[in-house]
Amino acid sequence: MRRKDDGKRDSIKKAVVQVILEQGMHAASVSKIAKAAGVSPATVYVYYESKDDMLRDIYIEYAENIYKVLLNHLSIDMPGDIFIDRFVREYYQYIIEYEEVFHFVEQFGGCPLSHGCHILKGPERLNDILMQYQRLGVLNNYDIKNIWAMLLYPVKAVVKDSKNSESTSQKQLDEMIMIIQKALLK
Amino acid sequence: MRRKDDGKRDSIKKAVVQVILEQGMHAASVSKIAKAAGVSPATVYVYYESKDDMLRDIYIEYAENIYKVLLNHLSIDMPGDIFIDRFVREYYQYIIEYEEVFHFVEQFGGCPLSHGCHILKGPERLNDILMQYQRLGVLNNYDIKNIWAMLLYPVKAVVKDSKNSESTSQKQLDEMIMIIQKALLK
Amino acid sequence: MRRKDDGKRDSIKKAVVQVILEQGMHAASVSKIAKAAGVSPATVYVYYESKDDMLRDIYIEYAENIYKVLLNHLSIDMPGDIFIDRFVREYYQYIIEYEEVFHFVEQFGGCPLSHGCHILKGPERLNDILMQYQRLGVLNNYDIKNIWAMLLYPVKAVVKDSKNSESTSQKQLDEMIMIIQKALLK
Amino acid sequence: MRRKDDGKRDSIKKAVVQVILEQGMHAASVSKIAKAAGVSPATVYVYYESKDDMLRDIYIEYAENIYKVLLNHLSIDMPGDIFIDRFVREYYQYIIEYEEVFHFVEQFGGCPLSHGCHILKGPERLNDILMQYQRLGVLNNYDIKNIWAMLLYPVKAVVKDSKNSESTSQKQLDEMIMIIQKALLK
């Protein structure tokens, strides 16, 4: 179990994603993050070796997070259409609810800093489920990477649209789920 | 007096996207950009009011660019499946060929700095074509935003995958196109 | 007679004192001055060798100016009290009317840049008049520098006060004139 | 952690007035000031929010200073002529001794930057003393602002003269005091 104050480590993590959402990566300085976290800049260096190190650490922690959330809500017992519905809806929900975290992961993932942080596109367990659905003849036998692409990417567009026009996004999401179901299910 | 040198403006634009690709937004300082462009840092301020202004200007210029490229290769005369094939393939090609530009647009689009730069998701002309295909009974009558989502987003995943595993991406792209065709065409 | 465009030279002179009044010496850059004068920064260097040179030149031109103005309104024919009244009133008037010029001369006079620009404290002709008044037994035989001090300095305070409290400054000036008259006249 | 070092704050204050005296307001850059103070430019920003803030703070601190000095040497117990003699002589002394401080206050007071820093022209206590002298029939019942003007302004001219011609300034000061006494005392 970790020494030091896990509350502080947490404050810093939250401050990082919050500041980056509000001000952008380029404006996320250690002092601003420290201030937002309610600690001294020096304290950041008690928990992380350097700023880059901190960002990488937090990225790795958060990048896998969504898959854990998804796993909590999914199982092989569901019928295929329900599975996809749940999957997409939970992902959408996650992006909306953890906007800061999602934004950070997307932004940092595009940085040279993140190269080398190997993030599984869909961790073992979820991959297994998808492939089992394929073996069961529920999902089409597409390249598993394309399955992932269809499950994760179009919904990002829906989120973006929902930020511009608050109103119709729920209907849009419902329709999108239907499209994906038709595309992936046999 | 000297006239403003369009070559210099261009060098700066290219330097911006190049440096941001190589070093990331947060490391793209005016001096690095100027050095890459072969001009003095002060010269940048002859062409742009501020760094932010420069990024915004270049963003606006480039963000619409892809749509022009797509328009050049697409027309209502094509059969629906060919249209989608061309659309997705051209987009993929564009991302690969203008990696720097695409990366810059994606990264900057996620910055608070870009808020307010209103970029049409698909400009009039392309929108018209899609809707005409719908009227002709070729494309399904989905929300036009969902059509865009399916045409633009999954392919991004394919590009990302292609960066990790050089080999099979062509096959993956072909398959993805087929999936999208099935999803969108009647 | 000077070549070049005296209109431009004049614009620059006016721009200098105006910008310095509005923004302060430290913010009076060549480009701002040029913009205020409606000329190009390069044009300034057609008329002056350098910025410092320009400031010095203009200082010398303006610093003596007040004495010319005073001379226009004063002569040895006046009774002593009228002379002092006119003197002080004209000086007050000048400070108010040519606020920019006065401010510039006061500010620049305090700069190391101005050291070496020898400005007579009261040029010959005015000095002569004062000494003649002394010889005539009208003015007390004080050190001529003290006469100057009494004629020029207290009124500056009155101007400053008048900027803070618009109302009573006229009465204050009248009283001040009376005080000076009593102090200097036999 | 380290405590804020009052020695450093002091060094900076002294450096500000020194550099401004030697090089002028417009040449008083933060780096020059920092170098003169023996600290890093960044350290200046530990003690002050900005350069302007620093100048304003120091101005406010120093601008009132002379009145404290004067108060230390003056009291209502003196006969009127002695009071004026002391007052003017102490002021003269102060200007000579704290040349840097006086110069800074005068220069900065003429800057747009100083607008809003409300400095009392003569703080309560000294004002009270002057008015008491008036009530006692010692000082003439002139507008109190004119009293201040006579006590503070002419002596500035004497100081300026003394810088040009080292020799006779003592006699000039003595005479000036006498003039002021005659002007203000009943």
Add this chain to the structure above:
DNA sequence: GATGAATGAGAGTTCATTCAT
């Protein structure tokens, strides 16, 4: 003569990081 472009030098300021407590 007049100008806008161009720039090295330097402005004010913030950065990531270390130090002393």
Add this chain to the structure above:
DNA sequence: TATGAATGAACTCTCATTCAT
């Protein structure tokens, strides 16, 4: 452990000035 002070390096940007037209 935790901190505010301290700083060299780097930031964005403006300066005074020169150059090419």
